[in-house]
Every structure is written in structure tokens, then in C-alpha cells.
Amino acid sequence: MNKHIELVEKWLSDRDSASLEELEANAxxxxxxxxxxxxxxASADAWAAAASAATYAAAKAAYAAAHSAAKAAYAAxxxxxxxxxxxxxxxxxx
Numbered sequence: 001m002n003k004h005i006e007l008v009e010k011w012l013s014d015r016d017s018a019s020l021e022e023l024e025a026n027a028x029x030x031x032x033x034x035x036x037x038x039x040x041x042a043s044a045d046a047w048a049a050a051a052s053a054a055t056y057a058a059a060k061a062a063y064a065a066a067h068s069a070a071k072a073a074y075a076a077x078x079x080x081x082x083x084x085x086x087x088x089x090x091x092x093x094x
């Protein structure tokens with residue numbers, strides 16, 4: 001499993017396990033990795049690019065959930081999106 005997904009899963013289990021700054025940095029790093037994988041997708045399997053996109057989506061959703069913590073309804077929605085993206089990542093990389 002990749003480190004971006006691991007951090008999001010950890011955060012989903014314990015909302016105090018990662019700071020807002022850590023989640024933001026994780027989302028940024030996942031975006032860069034997804035962009036790199038998309039560039040390489042022409043010579044690689046399409047699933048790799050899709051898995052990277054799911055990783056970025058999960059990381060970004062976790063950051064958005066943490067950022068929106070004051071607005072509980074938004075935070076719950078973003079956390080659910082993060083969990084769904086992790087499930088998609090696992091499906092693609094199984």
C-alpha cells in the first residue's frame with residue numbers, strides 16, 4: 001500500500017493522528033505522484049494511473065474533511081469520499 005493511502009486510513013481511524021498541515025502536504029504529494037503516473041501512463045498500464053488518481057482523491061478528501069471540521073456535515077461527507085476512494089484504490093491494486 002502507498003504512504004498517501006496509509007496516512008488517510010490512519011486519519012479516518014483517528015482524526016487526531018494527523019494535523020491539517022500533514023494532510024495538506026499528503027494531498028499535494030499525492031497530486032504530484034498522480035501527475036507523474038499519468039505522464040507515464042502512455043507506456044504503462046492504465047490501472048496505475050487510475051490508482052494514483054484514487055490516491056490523490058482520497059488524500060484531498062481527507063484534507064478537505066479536516067479543513068471543514070467546524071462544519072460537521074461537510075467533514076462527514078468528505079470523510080466518506082476519502083473512504084470510497086481508498087476502496088477504489090484497493091480494488092485497482094488488488
